[in-house]
Amino acid sequence: MNVSTSTTKDRPAPAAAPAEAAPSAGAGPAARRGRALLLAPVAVLVLAALAALHVSQGTAAVGPGTLWHALGSALTGGDPVDQADAVLLSSRLPRLAAGLVVGCALGAAGAALQSVSRNVLASPDTLAVNAGAYLAVVAVAAFGITLPALPAGGTAFVGGLLAAGIVLGLSRAGAGPIRLVLAGSALTLALSGLSQLLLILREQQTSGLYAWGNGSLGQIGMETIDRMAPVALTGLVGLVLLGKRLDILALGDDGAAVVGVSPRLTRGVAVVLAVLLAAVAVTVAGPVGFVGLCAPAVVRLAGNWAPVLLRHRVLIPAASVAGMIVVLGADILLRALFGAQAGTAVPTGIVTSLFGALLLVVLAHRSRDAGSAGPTTAFARLRSRRAYVVTLVVAGTALAGAVVAAVLLGDTRLLLGDVGYWITGRSGDLVSFVLDTRVPRVAAALLAGAALAVAGAVVQAVSRNPLAEPGILGVVGGAGVGAVTVLTVIPLAGFWLIGGAALAGAGAAAALVFGLAARRGLEQNRLVLIGIGVSAGTGALVSLLIVLTDPHNGTKALTWLSGSTYGRTLPEVVPVLVALVVALPLLAVFRRELDLIGLDADTPRLLGIRPGTMRLGLLTVAVVLTATSVAAVGVIGFVGLVAPHAARALVGQRHARVLPVSALLGALLVVVADAIGRTVIAPGQIPVGIVTAVIGAPYFGWLLWRSKGES
Template identity: 80%
Template sequence: MSARTTPAPPAPTHAATPEAGPSGGPPSAVTGRPARRGRTLLLALAALLALAALAVVHVGQGTASVDLHTLWQLATGAVADRTADEQSAAVILDSRLPRLAAGLLVGCALGAAGAALQSVSRNMLASPDTLAVNAGAYLAVVAVAAFGVTLPALPAGGTAFLGGLLAAGVVLGLSRAGAGPIRLVLAGSALTLALTGLSGMLLLLRTQQTTGLFAWGNGSLAQIGMQSIDRLAPVALLALAGLLLLGRRLDILALGDDGAAVVGVSPRLTRSVAVILAVVLAAVAVTVAGPIGFVGLCAPAVVRLLSTWAPVLVRHRWFIPASALAGVIVVLGADVALRAVFGAQAGAEVPTGIVTTCFGALVLVVLAYRSRDMGATGGSTAFARLRSRRAFVLTLVVAAVGLLGAVVAGTLLGDARLLFGDVANWLTGRSGSFVTYVLDTRVPRVAAALTAGAALAVAGAVVQAVSRNPLAEPGVLGVVSGAGAGAVTVLTVVPLASFWLIGGSALVGAAAAATLVFGLAARRGLEQNRLVLIGIGVSAGGGAFVSLLIVLTDPYNATKALVWLSGSTYGRTFPELVPVVGALVLALPALAVLRRELDLVGLDGDTPRLLGVRLGATRLILLSIAVVLTGGAVAAVGVIGFVGLVAPHAARALVGRRHVRVIPVSALLGALLVVVSDTVGRTVIAPAQIPVGLVTAVIGAPYFIWLLWRSRAPPSRRRTALSQATRLGKPVAAEPERRS
């Protein structure tokens, strides 16, 4: 949503309160009444008491028993005469107090950073997570560790700051001229997936140098001593003080850029300084505890809910510290709940960020469900034109030839390079043992990549049509994450489970995620933005659930987890491709029969009904087909993202929007993308390998970001043309379409 066209304040509820100032800005003098101040003081007292109680419980939890008497002795200095248990004292001083201090520092930093980013972007969904700040900072830290460089706390924090600042700049640059706040979340999610893919590559390629970073990558408060906290806490306090000093300017900025400029406040300078300070806070949090998810989203949301009862909280000099305090309560509450539910030993192994991510995903789903539609997403122009039959045939032929070339290259290339004669001898049964072994393992991998890519691409085309959202795909809508959660659950409970059981669980997980996402979104008309936001929340929750299972059951085998979550064709055999091949065999003829309904459903909600299409039943059938395709693909190759977005978009741009053409071209392009990605992953660092899902993420995320950037250009050019025509007194003709 453009910063110059959206006068919304950081707290959407302000306008509904009589205490709010003009245009939902700072509250008027009525907020200074004793009753209002009494409510604020009561709220602050309750928050401090809750924080104190959490701190006491937090310090008392752990594998070693520590009672209140020992805590009191430590607090009063009685340990100095050795009357208290020295072992318990050492545990508290060396482990639990640093963990508590880390929770205080991280919660305060992330809560304040989220409040500042939401105010600057005027988007209640902005946070260090949705702006990819945490992902950028984490990648910077992992990149340094992957090359064997050990940095002290301050240089490590500086490295994280540079990575987070670069990521925030990209996301804010894409969303500034967008048509709605959904653009920011989509751009942040895409960039987060790309940066996470790069981090995953480093974790897999440099396993020894990055030992322990998988769990830390989910956010862990475990500390050894206070060294990092002592060095980084002053930095966080300075950044927090800077945000408080900017409080009045942020209040004025909430009234709009023009109003702020009139009173001498520079909108651009204020935003830049606030973003830099927020990224500093996020970098401090990542350096101390890793990327703890969604605290920067949840804490300001809680404060906004409380602002309806204590309106003074809408002012930034209260809003920012209140969000910081709420962030501390969220982090410590999650850590206490983690150890209370899973036990002291599991609490030491399970990252706190998994719990906060689950809670944050729930908050995101609730916010998306309760909100009104927040504007168009800026759909691609690929939905707007029809192409000639000649263009369709040419595209189909070129895509088929390209796929054939990719299959040949994938068969010949790898850690052992073969020739055409080797393949011919293998087909006729005359090859040697080495060539036979290589091709017996390589050809099923190529077939798995081909079929899974085609299935994900077709599923993406169906999901985009049904949701009428050109930015939707099975991964964004949580279906891929649900399938992965189902498969990992079975692998965890039944380690020796058959492939058919794993495939069936993936299908069940995909169906459950799709039912949840579309069920929640459909109650309010399947609005585009709400659908995507709920899907992102469900996807984040599914990813956190998978990480929790892995850490609880096999915490020392992070490589196995990363390979599965990143998608891989390693070790596939032809029988294991039966589910995805069966899904394609069933889905493609069904979609060919339903091609007219698919075109109509993708238009609007009224046209299908007028033409006799039963919209609800048709949507259910089409979504069921997409779920079956996604479940089969995940069962075959694991979790792969962006294929269902990139391939249908490219297909529509090349052949138009008629699905009788889009479906086959999407299938070919999706297969081509995954086969090429798999070949690159197997050859670029042979004999080591990069999972195919990481390669597709690195390829697909830039395409997605380019799509967001491109989608904002045509409207501006159109407005320029309209204004020029108006000045010249000329009518503006509609752009003609080329029809088949």
């Protein structure tokens, strides 16, 4: 029988193959089976030891011996020990059970998603499943609806399934498996922005959901566990029964079709079961980060020593056990580091997210890129000077109109005459108060938008990566860690101290991302994935800082992290203005170098340019622009992605034209987003960063779709 392989020749290698495809050198089948049999009791013993240690930790002064006596009494019906019974049955056993259920569900879900996507970087986190499930739960809570465990799980399942469907559908546009993670990360940013919006606007209805949104194992009784454990068991058994088909699917779609296995049906069932397991985890403990990435990675690593672990009927249960070990280990480490009381308040998901972010960076650093680094001008066309002048005039006029509208609109509507009286000092008290607070906000939005857009254009040129921007590459996250550290530790810190901390954090994040990526060449997808990992790590650190502080500072930091111009004064935007005044002429001088560095690695050297030194200098400019804007208005994403791409589409690829148009478009985007946020639900307000995230995420997806030919 002749079987065509034209549809699979360009596919990436599967994430996992059956054991027979990768036998260990020098080891026979009996030896490999013996290794697997040895690993099983070791894993069980480790899990049992962690469970024993986990149940002995807590805030109540109850010794381990008393606890074990209480457990024995509960199991055998012996004489109870009142205090120990209360601690054990109402707190510690439910927390332990939650860790076991969550770890089991996420480990199995991650293994399944990696197999069906043929992507070792896939997990419920990187594919936006957790973000979709969490948004669905938060949306229900925001409207004051309290659901029992099973309906809440169903809500999370629907949200996660919709998110997974969007990501999987979008990723079909790209040939490389890394595109799947990029699409999921973009959608995660948008969904997280919407969740933050609901948390801020419906603070009373969603009280406690921020900490829960980082993955908290704290439980009150066993009711939720009793309802969701059977659902998790159903999903786990379903994936195990599907294991043989997943083994066959790993050999390729055509090969699977020949033996009667439908690739589409198998993938669909596996995704539904994986999303079901992720929904169980979110319902029990919130989105516990990156367990679905770490646990299968550990098992696949062990599979190099015992290849039978790569068979899905073994891989799925093994990943479940590894997930339980990861979650319990993280929770034990958390309470050991911060103490029993603080460890109860800090979500376990923060620790797993830190480990997962580190693993994502390592996997991205070791991965083979789907394509080499290329110019940032993939979608740009040559434009005439007339088109450039027209674009400048139109963009400048639109920005001027947006600034006027932003000054006039808000919870109090004003007229141009009011502004005229304010300028001449003849306005009334109300108008003076409104404009004294509103004008600095508009100025902050304008300058921060321009700074982020210029920084994005520079980063894309330096990295030769059309998907790069300060937010996605972790630079904004690094600035956020520095600024939030000062905000939470020194609540009355001045603006200059906050700005200095933001600059230090942004510089450290940029050095880490570009330093790791440069070791194997600044290839497009690897750079972005390392940046996503660093962003996840900085996000976990920020969440840790927020949770450990008092509620007042936590609310302030959460609002600031969503990007807000609220309460800004003119002196606070002066550093952004100074950075732009210095950076724009400097970049204009080096516009030729920007063009050449954005082309390839060899051309600059042939023309006498030292690429390393030039990249470092240009990146320093981008970091300063990013840090000053973050210090002024908080974290605003996607501006550095949207504005430069739109500029190149309008005026071509030359940076002499791209930079000024990017600045105008970035300023226009943030000014309009800020005006929308201040107006649509006045007197309530939507943080500007959430508006730009909702706009930028679809644009990012469109870029992935358009760039399918580059992978």
